[in-house]
Amino acid sequence: MTNQIDPGPSTVIEVRDLVTHYGTRQILNGVDVDIVEGEIMVIMGGSGSGKSTFLRHLMALQRPTSGTIKILGQDVWRLPQKKLFELRKKLGVTFQGGALFSSMTVGENIMLPLYEHTKLDRMTMEIMARMKLEVVDLAGFEDLMPSELSGGMIKRAAVARAVIMDPRILFFDEPSAGLDPVVSSQLDDLILRLRDAMGMTICVVTHELESAFKIADRITVLDKGNILFVGTVQELHDHPSERIQNLLNRRSEEAEIDADEYLRRLTGDKEEAEGMPR
Amino acid sequence: MAEGSNQSVAYRFFDKVGRMSTSALEEMGRHGVMITESLYWLIIGPRMNQPVRLGAVFSEMMEIGVRAIGIIGIMAAAIGAMLAIQGIYSLKIFGAEGHVVVGVAFSMVREFAPLITGILVAGRSGSALSARLGTMKINQELDALEVMGINPVRFLVVPSLLASLVMVPVLTFMSMALGLYAAALYVNAALGMSLAAFFDQTVDVLSVDDLTHGLGKAAIFGILIALIGVLNGFLVKGGAEGVGKATTRSVVQCISAIVVTDMLFALVATF
Numbered sequence: 001m002t003n004q005i006d007p008g009p010s011t012v013i014e015v016r017d018l019v020t021h022y023g024t025r026q027i028l029n030g031v032d033v034d035i036v037e038g039e040i041m042v043i044m045g046g047s048g049s050g051k052s053t054f055l056r057h058l059m060a061l062q063r064p065t066s067g068t069i070k071i072l073g074q075d076v077w078r079l080p081q082k083k084l085f086e087l088r089k090k091l092g093v094t095f096q097g098g099a100l101f102s103s104m105t106v107g108e109n110i111m112l113p114l115y116e117h118t119k120l121d122r123m124t125m126e127i128m129a130r131m132k133l134e135v136v137d138l139a140g141f142e143d144l145m146p147s148e149l150s151g152g153m154i155k156r157a158a159v160a161r162a163v164i165m166d167p168r169i170l171f172f173d174e175p176s177a178g179l180d181p182v183v184s185s186q187l188d189d190l191i192l193r194l195r196d197a198m199g200m201t202i203c204v205v206t207h208e209l210e211s212a213f214k215i216a217d218r219i220t221v222l223d224k225g226n227i228l229f230v231g232t233v234q235e236l237h238d239h240p241s242e243r244i245q246n247l248l249n250r251r252s253e254e255a256e257i258d259a260d261e262y263l264r265r266l267t268g269d270k271e272e273a274e275g276m277p278r
Numbered sequence: 279m280a281e282g283s284n285q286s287v288a289y290r291f292f293d294k295v296g297r298m299s300t301s302a303l304e305e306m307g308r309h310g311v312m313i314t315e316s317l318y319w320l321i322i323g324p325r326m327n328q329p330v331r332l333g334a335v336f337s338e339m340m341e342i343g344v345r346a347i348g349i350i351g352i353m354a355a356a357i358g359a360m361l362a363i364q365g366i367y368s369l370k371i372f373g374a375e376g377h378v379v380v381g382v383a384f385s386m387v388r389e390f391a392p393l394i395t396g397i398l399v400a401g402r403s404g405s406a407l408s409a410r411l412g413t414m415k416i417n418q419e420l421d422a423l424e425v426m427g428i429n430p431v432r433f434l435v436v437p438s439l440l441a442s443l444v445m446v447p448v449l450t451f452m453s454m455a456l457g458l459y460a461a462a463l464y465v466n467a468a469l470g471m472s473l474a475a476f477f478d479q480t481v482d483v484l485s486v487d488d489l490t491h492g493l494g495k496a497a498i499f500g501i502l503i504a505l506i507g508v509l510n511g512f513l514v515k516g517g518a519e520g521v522g523k524a525t526t527r528s529v530v531q532c533i534s535a536i537v538v539t540d541m542l543f544a545l546v547a548t549f
Binding site: 007117 | 413
């Protein structure tokens with residue numbers, strides 16, 4: 001198994017030697033990733049692994065210390081501002097909390113990119129917004145304010161806004177965060193439906209193993225700013241590395257920690273806590 | 279030991295002064311960048327199919343200006359009356375209370391109307407701007423705008439800046455009128471001077487320069503309020519606590535900037 005695939009004509013995101021520092025702290029340490037057209041790439045890792053920073057780089061929201069990021073063949077940090085705006089119209093993002101504008105209705109939120117980037121009349125925009133709301137099973141919710149929606153609904157409305165311009169690449173930041181398993185599973189189904197129905201390339205950052213295994217075509221595992229693994233779900237399961245297997249088993253092991261052991265770990269009783277998963 | 283301790287105190291003092299100076303310079307630089315970027319979007323935006331939306335400007339004008347008319351009107355009238363009361367009380371010592379109009383007119387038009395309007399708009403809209411942008415930042419709404427290809431400065435800052443630039447002088451003009459009217463009512467009651475005589479004297483005393491002085495200051499206050507409010511909102515860190523701090527900081531900075539600018543303006547204009 002190789003950790004990378006050769007960038008071909010269907011590579012839509014090409015990341016090379018990405019390095020990021022926050023002050024003296026190294027966040028990403030020479031990351032190389034390719035994401036090919038039409039796939040769902042899940043980027044996984046624990047807290048502090050650098051996955052959120054990596055996503056901000058991919059979305060061209062944060063300049064890395066060094067390295068290149070090519071999206072649809074264009075080096076995002078070398079593009080003039082006008083071309084970067086044009087490129088951003090081909091990207092859709094669903095943020096962790098949805099990031100809907102609280103002063104606008106759901107419908108206005110969804111129409112905003114159309115209002116800003118097209119010369120469509122209002123009626124056409126409203127029809128398009130309603131269509132996208134139907135895709136995310138929120139038909140009839142366009143006149144509500146975001147504060148009147150549940151967490152899962154907010155995320156689905158955010159998805160509708162992200163796909164209103166029919167982007168080629170869709171990013172999801174922790175789509176399952178704060179959702180119960182049922183709603184989380186519905187959101188996973190929606191992600192799969194978007195890929196199948198609209199042919200989008202989707203990049204999902206998550207730490208939820210179940211969700212990742214369900215939706216991923218390929219998984220990138222980040223650990224302390226380094227890539228531990230890139231490959232399919234099956235390849236991840238079969239990977240011989242103990243570190244990766246530990247990562248996969250971490251959740252179930254942590255679930256078995258009893259209160260006394262947890263307290264010993266917190267109070268720094270290293271000898272007693274030895275052998276426990278960290 | 280004592281010497282070392284003194285050095286350490288001196289070192290700490292100069293270190294702190296240095297840091298504060300650098301921070302103040304950095305903040306001034308940020309204001310400069312924000313003004314430049316706002317002008318850029320105002321001028322270049324339409325050519326990039328990214329115009330500043332007039333609807334957003336009018337909406338901000340409603341928020342900053344129209345909705346503040348009530349409180350600013352009441353405050354301006356109170357200050358006008360207060361100036362008349364104090365003026366008559368002081369001038370009575372010299373038996374010159376008939377000249378109260380001169381003091382009230384100059385004070386209201388050149389100083390008090392712009393100052394009270396600026397301070398009230400700062401407390402009302404500067405803090406609201408910080409809170410709104412700060413909340414948008416922690417909710418990743420600013421990031422969402424960027425990713426959608428909508429520049430936050432064009433979309434959020436320029437409308438507020440334009441609205442503040444227009445509405446603070448308009449409110450100041452209203453304050454001048456209401457303050458003078460309230461003063462005229464008190465003078466009428468206290469000295470028996472008719473309203474017509476009061477305003478006749480006011481027009482005689484004041485020049486266009488006085489009006490320009492007051493309104494010019496108000497325009498500068500308007501820019502300061504929007505800039506400080508917006509910048510504090512953009513610089514929010516952390517969660518709700520960060521928003522609270524930014525809001526407080528914004529009000530304190532706005533009022534300080536307004537008072538200092540007012541003093542400098544008065545100094546330069548009367549030199």
